Amino acid sequence: MGQIEDILMPSRQVDKSAEMQSRxxxxxxxxxxxxxxxxEGNMNxxxxxxxxxxxxxxxxxxxxxxxxxxxxxxxxxxxLLK
Numbered sequence: 001m002g003q004i005e006d007i008l009m010p011s012r013q014v015d016k017s018a019e020m021q022s023r024x025x026x027x028x029x030x031x032x033x034x035x036x037x038x039x040e041g042n043m044n045x046x047x048x049x050x051x052x053x054x055x056x057x058x059x060x061x062x063x064x065x066x067x068x069x070x071x072x073x074x075x076x077x078x079x080l081l082k
Contacts, residue, residue, distance in 0.1 A: 020080060023069045031068070034061040038074050039081065 027035065030051075037047045044058040051058070071077045 026068050031061050
């Protein structure tokens with residue numbers, strides 16, 4: 001059974017990559033900017049200052065990112081993008 005899993009592994013990785021790409025494709029440009037800064041470990045206030053938007057707006061973008069990518073938190077999001 002281990003050999004079958006080894007054979008199927010590359011196709012599963014391709015499927016996962018394609019799924020993630022389709023999830024990311026629905027993000028707006030601003031959401032992608034916020035996503036990048038989240039993955040760098042920045043806090044909402046810092047992200048807001050960097051982008052010239054309010055903390056509440058960052059929180060809204062963050063919620064949309066989590067919803068669109070179907071994750072519950074930044075840790076899940078980082079794992080998904082690995």
